[in-house]
Amino acid sequence: MNKIPGVLILEFDTCETCGCKLRIAEEEGKKEKEAKRLADDVIVPLFTSSVGLANPNDNRVILTRRPMTVLTSFFDACKECGTVYVTKVYRQEVMMEPQVKSAQNK
Secondary structure (H helix, E strand, C coil), X not given: CEEXXXXXXXECCCCCCCCCCCEHHHHHHHHHHHCCCCCCCEECCCEEEEEEECXXXXXXXXXXXXXXXXXXXXXXXXXXXXXXXXXXXXXXXXXXXXXXXXXXXX
């Protein structure tokens, strides 16, 4: 269960495989909200994945806090055929803490 993480930039509401609009986790989340066991602003995905957009070749020391863009994708499964697909993608700016890249991670 997740709160909305930033700005919605992409949304897919239909299974590409069979055209169904019903999703397993989303439907279960609706039941929980109707029973008042979940707040209305909670998103219930099957799973999520987040990636920070950073240059992996940048070996500079980060001496100050600085913003970094993070994309979070929400996945669910089609209730008709079981295909797992991305349902929403959010963009969020987060603050990176100062850190030094170790010699092992170069």
